[in-house]
Amino acid sequence: MVSPKVAVVTGASRGIGKGIAIALGGAGYTVYLTGRAGSEDVASTPLQSAADAVTNEGGEGIPVVCDHGDDAQVRALFDRIEAEQEGLDLLVNNATCLPRALVAQGGFWERSLELADxxxxxxRSAYVASAMAVPLMLDRPQALIASVSFFGAVTYFHGPAYGAQKAGLDKMMADMALELKPLGIAALSxxxxxxKTEMVLQRWSGTPEGEERLRTYESPALTGHVVTTLARDPELMSYAGQQVIVAEYATLHDIRExxxxxxxxxREKMGDPRPFHMTHSI
Known part of the structure; x- marks a missing residue:
């Protein structure tokens, strides 16, 4: 009997991380979902709920309380996976600090320094998780490290701290890809x-302006299905080091909402100057 593939999705209590984890559950993965809330805290409910949704889709959802700002907790996560599984097939770096100051008014010098978090x-958390994941990925076919980034890497969005974080993430994945390719592991953004995350829906639902805005927004499930398809794509390694735009990959593979x-x-609206996967066309 073939063992299920194993994935880690960081920051999976809500939003895009939850959408990715659920899609992987539908593909039969064992998914370790991380979130910061303590298991005895009422706030932990979203993490457990997300893990249950993974299991309900046919996979196995395993909630793990983990603060990705604490290296010891991240090490404990990967030590646990090493003890419980034969290896690791997929790491999705989605955990991100989203300070309230992100949407505050004013220049970066006028806003809280918590933006630098x-x-x-x-x-940094994506670097740490990736470094700890790679030893568990050796000799696993189609192993993949996917980091969730955004167009803010190449255009102004939420200010310099946000843009620098996304641009740094993309560069880091590109450089990791160069070192990992000889090992058969793909890394990409x-x-x-x-x-339409829970936070976005809370902000924009219920008004004509908000509903019109949400009409063009993607579901978290879409990114989930794209990541799941990428992980089993026979041409996965040709995407290594690149920035895969969810909507474009979805169109290429007829993945729908x-x-x-x-x-x-x-791409046109946000001004990304780089071509999407030179060997592919839509």
């Missing part, structure tokens, strides 16, 4: 569009 949980609609790429 994104360099810790968001950039995934760029969703604007996504739950309502059957086709997502639209933000």
């Amino acid at each position: 994104m360099f810790n949980v968001g950039l 995934v760029w969703p569009g604007f996504v 739950p309502d059957g609609s086709q997502p639209v790429s933000l």
Whole structure:
């Protein structure tokens, strides 16, 4: 009997991380979902709920309380996986610090310095998790490290701290890909569009302006299905080091939203100058 593939999705209590974890569950993965809330805290409910959703889809969801700003907790996570599994097939770096100051008014010098926390949980945390994951990925076919980034890497969005974090993440994945290719491990960035996360829905639902805005937003499930398809794509290694735009990859592989609609790429609107995967066309 073939053992299920094993994945780690960081920051999976809600939003894009949860959407990715659930999609992987539908593909039969054993998924370790991380979140910061303590298991005895009422706030832990979203993490457990996300893990249950993975299991309900046919996989196995394993919730793990983990603060990705604490290296010891991250080490404990990967030590646990090493003890419980034969290896690791997929790491999704999604955990990101989102300070309230991110949407505050004013220049970066007028806003809280907590914005720089994104360099810790968001950039450094992806480096740490990737470094700890690679030893568990050796000799695993189609092993993949996918980091969730955004168009803010190449255009102004939420200010310099946010942009630098995303640009740094993309560069880091590109450089990791060069070192990992000889080992048969792919590393890449995934760029969703604007996504209907719980936070976004809370902010924009219920008004004509908000509903019109949400009409063009992607579901978290879309990124989930793209990551799941990428992980089993026979041409996965040809994407290594690149920035895979969710809407464009979805169009290429006829991956649709739950309502059957086709997502639209933000490339033109957000000003990304780089071509999507030179060997592929849409």
